[in-house]
Amino acid sequence: MYCHGWEVRDRAIGVLGSFHQALMFRQLSKDVTLFRHAGAELTEEQWEQLAGLGIGVVDGDVGGLDVDERNRLAGVRLVSGGVVPVQELVVSPRFVARAGFLDGLGLTLQEHPMGIGEQVAVDASGFTGVAGVWAAGNASDVMAGVPQAMAAGVSAAAAINMDLLMADARGAAASRAAVPEVDVFSGAMEAEVSRRVLGSRVHGLVDGG
Known part of the structure; x- marks a missing residue:
C-alpha cells in the first residue's frame, strides 16, 4: 500500500489472503473484504479486530474474477460458485x-x-x-x-x-x-625496566625531595 493504493480510495476493495493488507487498505476505504482463500488461519483476536473495523471476511477458495462489459473488475468468483462484488482486488506478493x-x-x-x-x-x-x-x-x-x-x-x-x-x-x-x-620482551619486563631506569621519574615527575 505504501507504493500504490491511494488511487483506489473509497472503492469496494477485496484483499486476497492477507490479514495485514486488509487492515492497511481499511485506511483508504470503509468497504473492504478479506478473502481467506489459502491464507493463514485467523486468531480469535484477529477475528475481533476485523469485526471491529467492519472488514468483511469470506471463507472458501477464490476461483476467478468477474469483469463487466467495459472489462473492469466487477467481482471475485469463489470455487463454490458465489460471486462477491468488488471494484479492486489486492494480491499480496511473497518476497x-x-x-x-x-x-x-x-x-x-x-x-x-x-x-x-x-x-x-x-x-x-x-x-x-x-x-x-x-x-x-x-x-x-x-x-x-x-x-x-x-x-x-x-x-x-x-x-x-x-x-x-x-x-x-x-x-x-x-x-x-x-x-x-628468552627472546620475549614482555609487558611485565618492560614495566620492570622502566621502574629501575626511571625510578621516581617513571611518570614524568621529578622527586622534589
Whole structure:
C-alpha cells in the first residue's frame, strides 16, 4: 500500500489472503473484504479486530474474477460458485531473498515477522551466525527500502572491519607467544625496566625531595 493504493480510495476493495493488507487498505476505504482463500488461519483476536473495523471476511477458495462489459473488475468468483462484488482486488506478493548463491554455507532462513516472505536470519549487526558471513539489505529484511538497506550495509561493514581487526590482533598475539620465552620482551619486563631506569621519574615527575 505504501507504493500504490491511494488511487483506489473509497472503492469496494477485496484483499486476497492477507490479514495485514486488509487492515492497511481499511485506511483508504470503509468497504473492504478479506478473502481467506489459502491464507493463514485467523486468531480469535484477529477475528475481533476485523469485526471491529467492519472488514468483511469470506471463507472458501477464490476461483476467478468477474469483469463487466467495459472489462473492469466487477467481482471475485469463489470455487463454490458465489460471486462477491468488488471494484479492486489486492494480491499480496511473497518476497523471498535471492540468497541461493549462499547455499552450502549453513545459513538459517526465517519467515518475515509479517509473514510476507523469507529472509536470512541475522543479528543487529548483520551477522548470520556463520563465521565470516554477514548479510544486509533485502537479503536479511525483505521489506527494507533503500535507506534501511544502506544503513544495514554500514552496520555490517563496521562489524566486518572489527572482526578482521580482532582476528589480526589474535594472530599477532599468537605469533608473539610462539617466540621462545628468552627472546620475549614482555609487558611485565618492560614495566620492570622502566621502574629501575626511571625510578621516581617513571611518570614524568621529578622527586622534589
